[in-house]
Amino acid sequence: MLLSIDHVTTYRYDSPARGVVQSHRLTPSRFEGQRVLAWEVSVTGGVEGGSFRDGAGDWVQGWSVKGPVEEIEVRVRGQIETFDTSGMLKGHREMVPPEAYLRDTPATEADEALRLLAESARHDEPLSYAHALAFAVAGAIAYRPGVTDAHTTAAEALAAGEGVCQDHAHALIACARVAGFPARYVSGYLFADAEGTPHEAAHAWAELFVPGYGWIGFDPANRCCPDQRYVRLGSGLDAREAAPIRGTARGAGAEHLKVAVSVQPPEAVKSTASQSVATQSQAQ
Amino acid sequence: MGGYFNEMYDGKSVRAPYARLSDWMASMPADRRLEKQAEAEALFRRIGITFAVYGEGGDPDRLIPFDMFPRVFTGAEWSKLERGIKQRARALNAFLVDVYGRAEIVRAGRIPANLVFQNEAYERAVCGFVPPKGVYSHIVGVDIVRTGPTDFHVLEDNCRTPSGVSYMLESREMMMRMFPELFRENRIEPVDRYPEALRRTLASVAPAKCDREPTVVILTPGHFNSAYYEHSFLADLMGVELVEGADLFVEGGFVWMRTTEGPKRVDVIYRRIDDAFIDPLCFRPDSMLGVPGLMDVYRSGGVTICSAPGAGVADDKAIYTYVPEMVRFYLGEEPIIPNVQTWKCGEKDDLGHVLANLPDLVVKEVHGSGGYGMLVGPKSTKAQIEEFRELIKADPSNYIAQPTLALSTTPTFVEEGIAPRHVDLRPYCLVGERIELVPGGLTRVALRDGSLVVNSSQGGGVKDTWVLAE
Numbered sequence: 001m002l003l004s005i006d007h008v009t010t011y012r013y014d015s016p017a018r019g020v021v022q023s024h025r026l027t028p029s030r031f032e033g034q035r036v037l038a039w040e041v042s043v044t045g046g047v048e049g050g051s052f053r054d055g056a057g058d059w060v061q062g063w064s065v066k067g068p069v070e071e072i073e074v075r076v077r078g079q080i081e082t083f084d085t086s087g088m089l090k091g092h093r094e095m096v097p098p099e100a101y102l103r104d105t106p107a108t109e110a111d112e113a114l115r116l117l118a119e120s121a122r123h124d125e126p127l128s129y130a131h132a133l134a135f136a137v138a139g140a141i142a143y144r145p146g147v148t149d150a151h152t153t154a155a156e157a158l159a160a161g162e163g164v165c166q167d168h169a170h171a172l173i174a175c176a177r178v179a180g181f182p183a184r185y186v187s188g189y190l191f192a193d194a195e196g197t198p199h200e201a202a203h204a205w206a207e208l209f210v211p212g213y214g215w216i217g218f219d220p221a222n223r224c225c226p227d228q229r230y231v232r233l234g235s236g237l238d239a240r241e242a243a244p245i246r247g248t249a250r251g252a253g254a255e256h257l258k259v260a261v262s263v264q265p266p267e268a269v270k271s272t273a274s275q276s277v278a279t280q281s282q283a284q
Numbered sequence: 285m286g287g288y289f290n291e292m293y294d295g296k297s298v299r300a301p302y303a304r305l306s307d308w309m310a311s312m313p314a315d316r317r318l319e320k321q322a323e324a325e326a327l328f329r330r331i332g333i334t335f336a337v338y339g340e341g342g343d344p345d346r347l348i349p350f351d352m353f354p355r356v357f358t359g360a361e362w363s364k365l366e367r368g369i370k371q372r373a374r375a376l377n378a379f380l381v382d383v384y385g386r387a388e389i390v391r392a393g394r395i396p397a398n399l400v401f402q403n404e405a406y407e408r409a410v411c412g413f414v415p416p417k418g419v420y421s422h423i424v425g426v427d428i429v430r431t432g433p434t435d436f437h438v439l440e441d442n443c444r445t446p447s448g449v450s451y452m453l454e455s456r457e458m459m460m461r462m463f464p465e466l467f468r469e470n471r472i473e474p475v476d477r478y479p480e481a482l483r484r485t486l487a488s489v490a491p492a493k494c495d496r497e498p499t500v501v502i503l504t505p506g507h508f509n510s511a512y513y514e515h516s517f518l519a520d521l522m523g524v525e526l527v528e529g530a531d532l533f534v535e536g537g538f539v540w541m542r543t544t545e546g547p548k549r550v551d552v553i554y555r556r557i558d559d560a561f562i563d564p565l566c567f568r569p570d571s572m573l574g575v576p577g578l579m580d581v582y583r584s585g586g587v588t589i590c591s592a593p594g595a596g597v598a599d600d601k602a603i604y605t606y607v608p609e610m611v612r613f614y615l616g617e618e619p620i621i622p623n624v625q626t627w628k629c630g631e632k633d634d635l636g637h638v639l640a641n642l643p644d645l646v647v648k649e650v651h652g653s654g655g656y657g658m659l660v661g662p663k664s665t666k667a668q669i670e671e672f673r674e675l676i677k678a679d680p681s682n683y684i685a686q687p688t689l690a691l692s693t694t695p696t697f698v699e700e701g702i703a704p705r706h707v708d709l710r711p712y713c714l715v716g717e718r719i720e721l722v723p724g725g726l727t728r729v730a731l732r733d734g735s736l737v738v739n740s741s742q743g744g745g746v747k748d749t750w751v752l753a754e
Contacts (some may be wrong), residue, residue, distance in 0.1 A: 021534060021577040025567045049577060050537040050584025055384075055411025062580035064535045095412030097387060099401035237408075246565045248576040 001228045002037075003191055007076040007202065007261040016068035022046075022247035025187070025234030026076050031092035033085040034231060039078035045069065045145040057094035058234035067250065074245060079266065080231055087225025089207065089215040089232075098209040101182035102149040103256030107238040108185075110174040111155040118175035127216075129179060130208045134218035137172045143221055150239070165204045168241050172206040173238070182209035185242040186217060189231040191263045201261040203212060203230070204239065231263070288431045289692040290704050291355065291544050292537050301356040301752055304469050309353075309695070309702065311370060317352075317697060324458055339529075349745035350455060352462070355694045355707055355727040359754035364472075365428070365711070366721050368621035371611060372711040373424040376443055376598045378614035380420035382556055384411050395606045400597060404651070407559060407594030413583055416489040417443055417717055419594040422554075423449075423482070426715040428621065430692040437624045437689070439708065441607065443599040444591050446554050446625050448726040448746075449712045450514040453478060453521075455748040456724070458476040473723035478712070479521035482554075485716035491585050495539060498551035500524045503532070505557050505573045515556050529557075534577035539587045552588045553578075559593045601650045601684055602628065609631060624689060630681030637684040638676065645685045647676065647754045660736060662688050694747070696729055706730045708738045709749065723751035 011020070017242070026041050028034050041061065049062025065072055104110070110118070117140055121132035144162040152160075154174040157167035169185050176183035183206055190203035205219035205226060217226040236242030249255060292302040312320075328350060357365070382389055383400050384407075390397045400406060427439040456475050460467055483500060490498035498554035504515040506528050519526035531542055532550065540547040555562055561571040566579035581587050597603065605626045608619040627634035629647075632703025638645060647659040659672040676683050711725035728738035729746040738744040 019533065021565065023580050025575060047536050049534060050581045050586050052580075052584045054583065055408060055413070060580060060583070062534065062537070062577050062584070064533075064577065066535075095385070095402050096408050097397070097411075099397045100406060100411075102398075102402050103404075220588075237559050240569070246569075248564055250576075 001082055001191075002266050003080050003082060003189075004214040004262075004264050004266045005076060005078050005080065005189055005231065006260075007189070008142070008260045009074040010258040011072045011074075011247075011249070011260070012256040013249060014256075015069055015251075016070045017093075017249035017252035018067035019250045020067070020069055020072055020247060020252075021049075021250075022063045022065075022074070022245055024061045024063065025242070025244050026073070026074075027061070028078075028080055028188075029057060029092060029219060029232045029234070031085075031232070032090040033083050033088075033226070033228075035081045035083075037079040037081060039080075040076070042073075042075050044071075044073045046072070047124075055095035056235055057092050061129040069249075082231065083275075084227040087217040087227070088213060089217065090273050092215070098182040098215075101209065101237065102177055102180075102183045103237065104174075104177065105238045105241070107151075107153050107240065108170050108174045108177070109153065109155065110178045113158050114155060114171065114174045115178050117158065117171075118178040121175070122179070122211045126181075126210050127213060130176070130181060130210050130216065130218065133175050133179060133181075133208075134172055134220045135223065137168055137175060138220040138223045141168055141171055141220070143168075161226075165200065165219070165221040169206040170238060172208075172218060172220050176206070176208045183207065184215075184235045185238050186232060186235045187239075187242045187244050188226075188233045189261065189263045190222075191229040191231075191265075193229070201263045202244075202259060204242070207235065288690050288704070288706070289430065289435075291430070291692050291694045292709075294433075297404055301358045301361070301750075305354070305356070305466075308463075308466060308469075313497065314701065320352060320462055321697065323624060324352060324670040327458060327461070329661055330453070340577075348451070348740045349731060350458065351696050351705075351729055351731070351745050351747045352459070353695050353697055353702065354466075354748045354750050355709075356750045356752065358752055359419075362619065362723055362751040363436075366595060366723070368436070369424075369426050369428075369713050369721055370712055370719050371609065371615065371617060371620050372438065372441065373421070373715050373719060375607065375610040375614050376424060376441060377419055377421055377516075377715055380443075380592070380595055380598050380616070381414055381418050383597060384413060384420075389610065392613070394609050394613050395603075397688075399600075399602055399606075403597050403600055403603070405559075405594070405596030405600055406608055407597070407666065409579060410583070410592065410594040415592045416491055416588050416609070418488075419489055419715050420595040421598065422485055422489065422592075422715050424715060425710050426713065428580055428709045428711070429624070429689055430707075430709070431690050436621050438607070438621050439624055439689075440601065440604060441599045443595045444558070446710065446712065447511045447514050447556075448710060449478065450517045451746045452712070452722075452726050452749065453517075455726075459748045470750070473751040473753055475722050475724040478722045479518060481714055481720050482518065483522040483524065485714040485720065486552045486590055488717035489588050489590065491588050493585055494551040499541075499549060500552045501527045501532075501550050503527055503529065503553050503555040503557055503562075503575075506563070509556070511556060518554075520533075528573045529572070532578075534575065534581050537581060537584055537586045539575065539578065539581050550587060552590060554590045559596065560591070562593065570698075595628045601648065602630075605684075624686045627685045628681075629676055629683040629685060631685075635676075635680050639673060642673060644688060646688050647672060647683055647685045648684055650684060660688065663734075663736070665668045688736070691730075691738075694729070696731070696747075698731070698733075703733070705733075706736050706738065707747070724749045 052060040114253040123129040148163040154170035157163040171184040421443035425442035562574040563578040649657040691706040696705035714720040727749045
């Protein structure tokens with residue numbers, strides 16, 4: 001399917017920053033499930049830095065903005081054609097060995113409850129086990145925005161029994177690693193159509209390395225594997241590592257972040273405004 | 285000290301390298317010795333060389349004792365050591381390029397995948413990247429112990445930022461100042477070309493984008509760091525800038541240094557900061573020591589970082605046991621200097637052997653350093669051994685064990701006069717376009733009678749290390 005993306009992230013600083021440096025993973029991955037038709041990332045007042053494809057296959061682009069700066073807008077606009085590969089990451093070139101994704105991070109460390117959840121889904125056949133893990137996580141954590149935040153760990157989300165796509169992905173990664181599957185966090189976009197569940201257009205899910213198949217995506221939040229509604233950007237051990245934008249502002253006061261993402265078929269773009277808007281503030 | 289190899293004496297006769305030192309020794313009555321010792325200490329204090337050797341902890345402002353009795357190698361002894369150390373440095377670098385590339389050594393089943401890829405020090409951020417000239421570890425500090433006239437063993441490798449080289453240089457400086465006659469009577473290979481060799485090594489790995497004489501800097505965590513003296517000392521001798529993270533910034537795909545004449549492009553960064561702290565965007569977000577965006581510039585070829593991020597996976601104690609295998613796999617040679625036999629408690633058979641022989645073994649934590657968290661079986665009480673037995677049983681894979689080595693001794697000035705004390709050796713091998721080893725190194729000496737632990741935090745001192753010209 002054809003999708004138009006318009007993703008605007010605005011950073012506003014209470015007192016002007018002396019300089020901002022960012023590292024972006026905002027370019028779609030290269031694999032059989034998607035083909036970029038047009039793609040552009042812009043940063044107001046930004047100077048392009050070094051760019052490269054990293055070992056995980058992600059395109060990384062550095063940026064810097066000279067101070068004083070009160071507000072920065074990072075805008076991603078593009079058109080992409082997507083295909084359903086049943087969640088499989090086919091034709092994706094990467095250098096990082098799957099075993100490197102067996103390592104835990106604080107956000108994905110398994111506690112006893114996560115270990116029990118992983119055990120409860122056990123199947124002898126790896127692919128069935130992977131699916132069962134995703135369903136177990138979906139059943140154990142109900143979708144509910146506003147309960148958890150960016151720093152909530154997998155264990156905390158499971159204890160709360162509620163969370164958003166980041167929590168689902170973290171919990172699935174934790175369970176998968178317990179079960180011996182290399183697992184990673186994937187950030188991207190989701191086209192949620194009229195009948196779709198109310199999930200954010202800026203989305204996240206998990207990939208598990210299943211013997212005999214390779215990397216396969218699982219989205220517990222939507223109880224499915226990524227299909228043509230999904231656009232894959234980048235990956236990491238957890239949400240922080242896979243963040244589409246990482247940055248620092250030197251000498252800035254409190255930072256206010258505003259994100260607006262629209263993922264639509266091209267014909268719908270003209271009639272629809274931003275599909276989802278989220279705001280958050282954080283002190284730096 | 286029966287059973288230990290004394291580097292000066294063979295029975296009653298003096299071994300060749302020390303021949304000219306016995307007269308000197310005889311010419312040092314107690315009062316002259318004390319006077320000289322006081323002079324040396326005053327000199328060290330004045331220049332402020334008081335830091336601890338890498339990762340050893342302890343009081344950073346404490347003066348490390350300097351022993352005036354030099355440790356001496358013949359040219360022939362050194363030439364074998366030199367070949368062995370260079371061989372090891374080559375194999376370690378080949379391993380690093382390999383495990384961040386196709387990992388042939390793992391595919392070939394010569395080293396277990398989990399030891400490499402699940403290692404804390406394995407850095408996914410550099411997978412697929414080959415640094416300039418294929419070098420990850422530009423300064424390889426190889427810790428060597430001697431147990432006999434021709435028996436040397438590698439105790440551990442230091443591939444990140446081994447420190448202590450300033451002691452090699454300062455100890456020599458000190459000896460030349462206090463005993464100039466010794467340097468007339470003996471033909472001693474100089475070590476003072478080390479700073480220039482280091483500078484040349486660093487410049488030789490400038491990125492391809494650098495089209496002029498490369499600008500090299502040393503990146504230090506700051507003056508509160510225990511090795512700050514060494515950072516500023518080396519910067520001085522090399523004639524390069526000593527900078528902190530806040531002095532650098534990235535823009536347009538390059539790294540720049542703030543100077544009074546405006547920004548100056550930096551091509552090579554000799555960093556004395558751990559991987560985790562060099563770039564808050566890539567590694568620890570709370571780090572204030574690094575340079576935001578540095579890794580993006582590095583990966584896109586705008587700057588070279590020495591040692592390369594990720595180099596630490598080669599000097600892990602669990603990986604150590606496989607270094608001889610690396611030498612065979614990459615170089616097709618047999619190791620010239622062997623490892624110390626090592627049992628991995630994480631392996632069932634090895635664990636059985638270790639638990640059955642604890643009183644005879646040295647047990648170390650896999651990730652530990654500085655002589656802490658280790659058991660020296662023969663020097664421990666029954667209670668200490670039993671305590672360690674429980675620690676090992678609780679987490680076997682966290683421990684390795686080695687035989688208690690009969691470390692060689694050299695004569696050392698002690699309160700009672702001159703007595704043999706155990707020593708080890710850390711030479712500093714430079715790897716860039718070419719591979720270089722200055723003849724000498726840091727000799728650490730266990731000053732306590734009978735002690736086998738040379739770490740400065742455990743009562744160790746340093747000596748000047750001589751290599752005689754043939």
